[in-house]
Structures are given as C-alpha cells and as structure tokens.
Amino acid sequence: VEVKFWHFGGHTPGCSVIEIGDSWFSGDFLFEGSIGRWDFPYSDGKEMIKSLKKVANFKGNFKIYPGHGGSTTLNREMKYIPYWIEQVKRSL
Numbered sequence: 001v002e003v004k005f006w007h008f009g010g011h012t013p014g015c016s017v018i019e020i021g022d023s024w025f026s027g028d029f030l031f032e033g034s035i036g037r038w039d040f041p042y043s044d045g046k047e048m049i050k051s052l053k054k055v056a057n058f059k060g061n062f063k064i065y066p067g068h069g070g071s072t073t074l075n076r077e078m079k080y081i082p083y084w085i086e087q088v089k090r091s092l
Helices: 045-056 074-078 081-091
Strands: 003-007 016-020 023-027 063-066
Touching: 045 081
Parallel strands: 023 063
Antiparallel strands: 003 016, 016 023
C-alpha cells in the first residue's frame, strides 16, 4: 500500500494530510465546508494561506475524512478555498 504525507501547515506547524489511494485523512486542515482554525498561539495564518493555495492546485477527487465531522470530497471543498483564503487574509 502506498502512503503519501502532504504537509499543510497553518492550523498547527506539522499539520498534514495522509493520502492512501483515493482517500485523504485530513486531520484538522480541511473539513466539510470549513478549514482548521488559524488563530491559536501555535497556528500561522500565513502558512494556512500557503496551504490553501497548495491544495487548490491538486487534481483528483479525493474522498476526505477529517479529524472530526462528516466526510467530503476534494472537488466539493475546492469551491470554498478562495473564500477561506480571503477570510484568513482579512484576519492577519
């Protein structure tokens, strides 16, 4: 089984997505209709923006299993990425 780790900092310094086949285990980076918080003392809004821009370049409709909440797909969440980038920018 091939397992890939993708670093998506911002929520936490080491926040990552684990990819197995066509599934992503996104921890607290991506949720159904939302993203992880970036306002904690150890969080970094600038890194969150970089991570959101990075994920916007991914191809494929991965099934996403977040750390909590319902599952979703990458295609479904892509439509929210520009909104979240703007929200994080406004908070900086």
